[in-house]
Amino acid sequence: MQYLVSDKEMKHLDRNTSEHFHVPEIVLMEQAANAFIKELARFLNGSENILIVCGTGNNGADGIAIARLLRQQNISAAVCIPFAEKKQTDSFRLQYQIYTEYGYPVISYDQSWESYTVLIDAMFGIGLSREIEGSMAECIRRMDHFHGKVWAVDMPSGVSAETGQILGAGVHADHTITFSFGKIGQFLWPGSEYCGDVIVAPMGITKESWLNERPQIAALEPEDLSLLPERSAHSNKGTYGKVLVIAGSYNMAGAAYLCAKAAYRTGSGLVRIFTDDTNRIPLQSLIPEAILSTYDASFEPEMLLHELKWADSVVLGPGIGTSGTSHQIVKKVLQNIQIPCVIDADALNVIASDRSLFSLLNETMIVTPHLGEMARLCKRDVKAIQNDLIATAKAFSDTYHATCVLKDFRSVINVWHGMTYLNLSGNHGMATAGSGDVLSGIIGSLLGQGCSAENAAALGAYIHGLAGNQALQETGFRGMIAEDIINGLNGLWKRES
Numbered sequence: 001m002q003y004l005v006s007d008k009e010m011k012h013l014d015r016n017t018s019e020h021f022h023v024p025e026i027v028l029m030e031q032a033a034n035a036f037i038k039e040l041a042r043f044l045n046g047s048e049n050i051l052i053v054c055g056t057g058n059n060g061a062d063g064i065a066i067a068r069l070l071r072q073q074n075i076s077a078a079v080c081i082p083f084a085e086k087k088q089t090d091s092f093r094l095q096y097q098i099y100t101e102y103g104y105p106v107i108s109y110d111q112s113w114e115s116y117t118v119l120i121d122a123m124f125g126i127g128l129s130r131e132i133e134g135s136m137a138e139c140i141r142r143m144d145h146f147h148g149k150v151w152a153v154d155m156p157s158g159v160s161a162e163t164g165q166i167l168g169a170g171v172h173a174d175h176t177i178t179f180s181f182g183k184i185g186q187f188l189w190p191g192s193e194y195c196g197d198v199i200v201a202p203m204g205i206t207k208e209s210w211l212n213e214r215p216q217i218a219a220l221e222p223e224d225l226s227l228l229p230e231r232s233a234h235s236n237k238g239t240y241g242k243v244l245v246i247a248g249s250y251n252m253a254g255a256a257y258l259c260a261k262a263a264y265r266t267g268s269g270l271v272r273i274f275t276d277d278t279n280r281i282p283l284q285s286l287i288p289e290a291i292l293s294t295y296d297a298s299f300e301p302e303m304l305l306h307e308l309k310w311a312d313s314v315v316l317g318p319g320i321g322t323s324g325t326s327h328q329i330v331k332k333v334l335q336n337i338q339i340p341c342v343i344d345a346d347a348l349n350v351i352a353s354d355r356s357l358f359s360l361l362n363e364t365m366i367v368t369p370h371l372g373e374m375a376r377l378c379k380r381d382v383k384a385i386q387n388d389l390i391a392t393a394k395a396f397s398d399t400y401h402a403t404c405v406l407k408d409f410r411s412v413i414n415v416w417h418g419m420t421y422l423n424l425s426g427n428h429g430m431a432t433a434g435s436g437d438v439l440s441g442i443i444g445s446l447l448g449q450g451c452s453a454e455n456a457a458a459l460g461a462y463i464h465g466l467a468g469n470q471a472l473q474e475t476g477f478r479g480m481i482a483e484d485i486i487n488g489l490n491g492l493w494k495r496e497s
């Protein structure tokens with residue numbers, strides 16, 4: 001698991017390192033500059049002519065230190081400080097003094113950048129705190145149009161380290177070398193597109209600097225697959241959980257099929273689909289492994305209550321529509337359920353339309369809204385939610401006690417009064433109908449196998465993305481459909497065994 005931090009958290013860690021461990025700022029800066037060069041050097045062939053554009057804060061100070069160290073390794077480098085008259089930090093002044101004492105070159109801003117082959121952006125880092133305007137925005141645009149490769153020191157200038165939003169203007173970097181911990185804004189859209197490839201370079205601010213606090217945001221990595229429920233040689237189909245998939249509506253079998261199949265492919269021993277009777281024949285031929293319980297126009301709740309008693313976990317909602325019957329089903333489940341549950345798709349739309357149902361949510365439940373469903377649930381517009389993914393997921397989860405998986409290009413998973421996970425697996429081929437039904441099936445399966453809500457939600461989103469990446473090898477981006485993601489799970493498990 002890697003921890004991701006905001007600008008404020010990083011500054012806090014920096015302060016703890018200086019004040020608690022007594023590591024001087026100038027030492028950290030030298031380590032940061034060395035760490036940057038170590039990563040950069042892997043991509044250099046020695047013939048480059050490097051320009052480092054520096055601000056007057058500590059990001060610029062890093063830039064000047066990097067220029068000095070490059071020159072001392074016989075690599076051609078010069079700095080440009082377009083707004084040298086702005087407020088300077090002490091470290092900037094010191095780095096500038098050392099650099100000029102050596103007689104190394106500082107070029108003026110009106111000079112051409114034509115002869116430089118690499119640009120290092122050291123204008124703003126995690127200190128960016130407001131919109132960039134006027135001549136500074138012009139400078140950012142000039143860097144953005146640079147003809148060669150662009151490397152960002154810590155953050156590309158203009159990208160908010162906290163939200164990934166572009167404040168006024170931003171530099172598209174080919175690579176971003178960031179210090180000690182990934183920054184949240186590097187992984188959220190649109191910041192992720194400005195960062196290029198992100199390299200986290202250790203530079204002496206370590207996990208010890210959290211002191212008594214805990215990081216709040218993390219992303220799962222391959223070794224976290226060890227959180228998957230164990231399998232045992234001595235087992236039967238009951239060992240791996242019974243999942244009740246409440247999905248599909250009149251003549252709409254697709255969502256139920258994808259969800260149930262994904263649950264089976266994630267390892268569940270038994271999956272029962274509770275659906276409209278018109279789906280019986282298609283489902284029997286599409287997925288004969290599933291047990292079916294069907295209702296007709298005169299829906300009787302007793303059967304549903306009976307199936308709830310049978311199950312170890314429930315997926316409620318894919319393709320159920322928002323009819324009166326769907327409303328009855330959602331309400332009955334929420335009122336009676338005593339096992340972990342994923343609430344997805346139309347079940348969320350039903351809840352959004354009947355605010356009395358919100359009070360029935362609890363911490364054993366996982367809601368999996370996409371942006372549109374979240375907009376209906378919290379009565380905000382999609383754009384506002386997209387600009388504020390983490391805060392939205394957290395507010396929903398903390399208010400309604402449920403774990404929230406807010407689905408987007410990078411889904412945010414928020415555990416009630418607990419960790420926030422940013423899911424970094426997956427690709428845009430997965431933006432296809434039914435992809436969400438596959439996700440809810442995976443999460444429901446993990447719940448049925450005994451995972452906590454936290455692990456099922458975070459791991460479920462991660463596995464879903466990995467399966468999509470696996471599918472990419474077969475289909476490419478353009479042609480990927482939900483079924484390919486399910487097939488991608490096979491590839492994943494094959495590698496595991």
Ligand SMILES: NC(=O)C1=CN([C@@H]2O[C@H](COP(=O)(O)OP(=O)(O)OC[C@H]3O[C@@H](n4cnc5c(N)ncnc54)[C@H](O)[C@@H]3O)[C@@H](O)[C@H]2O)[C@@H](O)CC1
Pocket residue numbers: 010011013014028029032055056057058059060062089123124125126127128129130131132133136153154155167179205
């Ligand atoms: N752990 C850390 O915090 C460390 C930080 N270091 C470097 O220090 C950087 C942070 O330095 P600073 O806090 O000095 O901040 P920056 O150098 O990122 O920004 C400089 C200053 O610009 C001003 N500013 C912010 N937004 C502006 C805008 N839109 N228009 C005009 N001016 C604006 C602010 O006053 C800010 O302090 C990091 O990104 C990193 O490169 C490293 O030296 C090593 C350790």
Ligand SMILES: [K+]
Pocket residue numbers: 059121122123124125152153154155156157
């Ligand atoms: K920068």
